[in-house]
Amino acid sequence: MPLFLEKLLSVCSGDISSCKGHKLPSGFHNYTLIDDLITLLNNRNGFYGFESALHVFPFETVGEEIGVVAWNDNSLWIDCYDDLARNAIFFAEDVFGGQFCIKQDGIYTFDPETGSFDYLAPDINEWCKKILEDYQVLTGYPLANAWQKKHGPIPVGYRLVPKVPFVAGGEYEPDNLYLEKSTVAMKARANIALQIRDIPDGSNIQLKLIDGD
Template sequence: MSSLEKLLLNASSSLGEGEPEIQGRLLECAGALADQILGMLRQRNGFYALESALHVFPARSSQHELGISDWNENALWRSRYNGLADGCLFFAEDVFGGQFCIKGNRIYTFDPELGSLEYLADTIEQWAQTLLRDYEFLTGYPLAHQWQKQNGQLPVGKRLVPKTPFVLGGEFTLDNLHLIDAVEGMRLRADLAVQIKDLPDGAQIRFSVGD
């Protein structure tokens, strides 16, 4: 059994309907991995796994779920990063809204607080293998589990965003997490990333997440 099959074995049912399809510039961003991302979506067209700590977007939006095409629209949140998110196909996210994306035929994590990429894998199978090997760190599973134990299942379209950003010293604790709309969470962190970029040490930064 492949690592992707193992991941899907404990994942939700498909979040989208119909034949998965990715078009235009997004297909270009996927590059050599286009067939692989479509292959995964044909097996499970979007899903939640690891107690919703991992969220893979379906190909198309539905009444309750944003699809890959809409999630990658510049006007939704990407343009707020002032070029830091350009050239990427964002296809999944962790419980904090940290993104998994394809760029230049490789798979990366995208830190929403910094707008930075970190190499993760060369293929979707390697991505799944790496996730299963280090899922607690890569998805935020322990905090997702603890939060849901106290508050119930994470609502669709919501992520747990730190009140004090991790990059500014915020702790990985339940007290520092705020349930927020995933899109709004990305917009807030985009503003933070743009402020941080090229700032000297000790410069003041404005950031606010409601209680």
Template sequence: MTSLDTLLSNASSSLSEHEPERLGLSHGLLDTLADQLFGMLRRRNGFYAFECALHVFPTHSSQQEIGIYDWNANALWRSVYKDMADGCFFFAEDVFGGQFCFKDGKVYIFDPETGSLEYLADDIESWAKSILVDFDVLTGHPLAHQWQKQNGQLPAGKRLLPKVPFVLGGEFVLDNLYLADAVEGMKLRADIASQIRDLPDGAQIKFNVES
């Protein structure tokens, strides 16, 4: 059994009833990664795992879910990051809205608070293996579990955002988290990332704290 087999065996059912469309997945991706992503989505067209901490986007949007093509649309949120998101194809996210993406033929973690990329894996199978080995850190599962124990299941289209951004010293604790719309959360952190990028070390930035 491969790591992807194991991940899918512990994941939710498909988030879309549509058959994945191979043509759309070729846009901006190397053929090998497009093939691998298409293969995964043919088996499970979008899914949640680790108590909703990991969210893999389906190909098609619905009333509940944003599809992978719409999620990658420049006008939705990524344009706010300016060139920081250039060349990235986003396919999954952790409970805090941290993105998993393809760029230059590899899999990276995109930090929404800084716009920085961290190499994670060479392909989908290696990505799945990394997730299984270190899902507490890579998906935020412990806090997702604690939050849902108190508040119920995370709704579709929502993620847990820090009231005080992690990059500014916010703690990974329940008291520092609030439920937020995933798209609005990306836009909010894009503003923070832009300010951090343009300001010298030690400078102050401005952001709105949700209650």
């Protein structure tokens, strides 16, 4: 097992699903790093880390736990972003629903409020290293910890979403966070991303917020 993958798994939960050796649909194999993802999930089939701030999807859906195949079904939430969320395989998320994904040249983050991708690491082992080195920023752990001390554990299938979107100046504070179902949150923030996609940086924006159902 790659070194940093092993180190990350040593501080995370057990498998979300006990099933092993699943095959991914053919479309997933268009990505050069897909074997990295298969290695990850064969070693730990979905897991949580840093008090649920990090969530890695299992191969398959298990109860309320959405599997990586279902999560990447365009009709679930990706289509809501028009063309902004295309050409990636989303395999994990931070506590706010910010996505980690595979693209052709590496591992990227995807901001659900802006629809923007940012390069993070060349492969999943190096992604694990980045998470271990900077988990407080990359997973949102401090806010996950503070919010759960007050409100209790984050339920399966939910993330902490800002009441006032971060992109609109919402504060990274527990009082600005509420529980929302992951799919609902992604759809609602797709609306924000589409509203601001063509607005120059620094411009004033007036967002129309909608329910993600």
